[in-house]
Amino acid sequence: xxxxxxxxxxxxxxxxxxxxxxxxxxxxxxxxxxxxxxxxxxxxxxxxxxxxxxxxxxxxxxxxxxxxxxxxxxxxxxxxxxxxxxxxxxxxxxxxxxxxxxxxxxxxxxxxxxxxxxxxxxxxxxxxxxxxxxxxxxxxxxxxxxxxxxxxxxxxxxxxxxxxxxxxxxxxxxxxxxxxxxxxxxxxxxxxxxxxxxxxxxxxxxx
Amino acid sequence: xxxxxxxxxxxxxxxxxxxxxxxxxxxxxxxxxxxxxxxxxxxxxxxxxxxxxxxxxxxxxxxxxxxxxxxxxxxxxxxxxxxxxxxxxxxxxxxxxxxxxxxxxxxxxxxxxxxxxxxxxxxxxxxxxxxxxxxxxxxxxxxxxxxxxxxxxxxxxxxxxxxxxxxxxxxxxxxxxxxxxxxxxxxxxxxxxxxxxxxxxxxxxxx
DNA sequence: TGATAATATGAGTAATCGCTCGTTTTACCA
DNA sequence: TGGTAAAACGAGCGATTACTCATATTATCA
Numbered sequence: 001x002x003x004x005x006x007x008x009x010x011x012x013x014x015x016x017x018x019x020x021x022x023x024x025x026x027x028x029x030x031x032x033x034x035x036x037x038x039x040x041x042x043x044x045x046x047x048x049x050x051x052x053x054x055x056x057x058x059x060x061x062x063x064x065x066x067x068x069x070x071x072x073x074x075x076x077x078x079x080x081x082x083x084x085x086x087x088x089x090x091x092x093x094x095x096x097x098x099x100x101x102x103x104x105x106x107x108x109x110x111x112x113x114x115x116x117x118x119x120x121x122x123x124x125x126x127x128x129x130x131x132x133x134x135x136x137x138x139x140x141x142x143x144x145x146x147x148x149x150x151x152x153x154x155x156x157x158x159x160x161x162x163x164x165x166x167x168x169x170x171x172x173x174x175x176x177x178x179x180x181x182x183x184x185x186x187x188x189x190x191x192x193x194x195x196x197x198x199x200x201x202x203x204x205x206x207x
Numbered sequence: 208x209x210x211x212x213x214x215x216x217x218x219x220x221x222x223x224x225x226x227x228x229x230x231x232x233x234x235x236x237x238x239x240x241x242x243x244x245x246x247x248x249x250x251x252x253x254x255x256x257x258x259x260x261x262x263x264x265x266x267x268x269x270x271x272x273x274x275x276x277x278x279x280x281x282x283x284x285x286x287x288x289x290x291x292x293x294x295x296x297x298x299x300x301x302x303x304x305x306x307x308x309x310x311x312x313x314x315x316x317x318x319x320x321x322x323x324x325x326x327x328x329x330x331x332x333x334x335x336x337x338x339x340x341x342x343x344x345x346x347x348x349x350x351x352x353x354x355x356x357x358x359x360x361x362x363x364x365x366x367x368x369x370x371x372x373x374x375x376x377x378x379x380x381x382x383x384x385x386x387x388x389x390x391x392x393x394x395x396x397x398x399x400x401x402x403x404x405x406x407x408x409x410x411x412x413x414x
Numbered sequence: 415t416g417a418t419a420a421t422a423t424g425a426g427t428a429a430t431c432g433c434t435c436g437t438t439t440t441a442c443c444a
Numbered sequence: 445t446g447g448t449a450a451a452a453c454g455a456g457c458g459a460t461t462a463c464t465c466a467t468a469t470t471a472t473c474a
Contacts, residue, residue: 011420013420014419014420015421015471017420017422038246039333042462045461053422055422055463055465059421059422063463123330125331126246159398159402160393163393166394171378175378175381178381184370184374185373186369187370191366198413199374199378199410202409222451250431260454261432261454262451263453265432265433265434266451
């Protein structure tokens, strides 16, 4: 087991060559985690793959978990930025079919970015790396935005908007995760989107 | 990383005391995996916790993954037996509200059995242990049964029953998993069941 | 250009863990 | 009851891995 060390970087790179070192380490780490999973990765291997000495790696990261944490943070920030852009300007008048379809497409697109890395992150990461709430802020904020939209939606189901938003968000996230990483037999991309959007919309607009 | 060894037991215990040894090892392994996760577990620790020598452990299991695999198999067999019992006799006339509610309750109940062990199994297990299709036979069979019921259901949605069955099964499984292990803010057990059953039923009976 | 700070290096150490194997103990049964 | 097979034992070896630190190299800037 990784001796528990912190997740925060040890020192910030100030010169451009050290910024490049950090960059190349993260790049190599992504490859190593993707190809060997969490347990197959170790700091020596990452350093070698990066073409950097093990000492240099430890200048910036206290250990393997810290590298993974940095990768996850970057991955998730990218993902939520992607979704935010895709949904910009939509749903002002509340949640409708157009919005839900866009939401499904955006979430699906997000899961299609770096899918192998995504798998390692969400299926093999030890709780110590995953727990920090900072990683979840984006998700929480997105759920809040969805709840606000539901508030403006005419013909909403009876349950409170916060609960409906969470229910929808979690369902959608999990379905996309599964579809991208394992597929759902009999459903192609279009079919998946149709079924998902239809199910969620019927749920949201029930009553 | 665990050197890759097989997952199958090395020798079958024949005398009763060796059966007891295997039993006590599995029991200890469950505790160790639960409290320290996959990475926190090792064979030496499991043997010590079991009050058994490391040599004895290796008589029956080729390594840590094999022990985990045995635990998973047992856990999943228990789970599907539970569900099968709960649903016995229901849904003969097709899928209706009564059946869906029973299905949700059964799936939820299954997830409430050994939840911490369940978490380790489904969130931290390396693909080498999880992949073997044998573990998935139960699931596949359950989906088939559900598809057969949908076939007999009047007023079904237009999509093919196999796809609908998979979609429903995966959604339900994931929602229960999330609810039991992390909760969904604002939803208690009753509320969760109501929302889930409602969403799935509306989806199934659409059109 | 020289002083200082930043960065890079990698051999080496300590700790962990997987697993074997020679030996001892226990059970079985003819 | 004695011979054989099953089971249990655990010291310790080999491999892996995390991480340090003394040293060398490079950048910065007054």
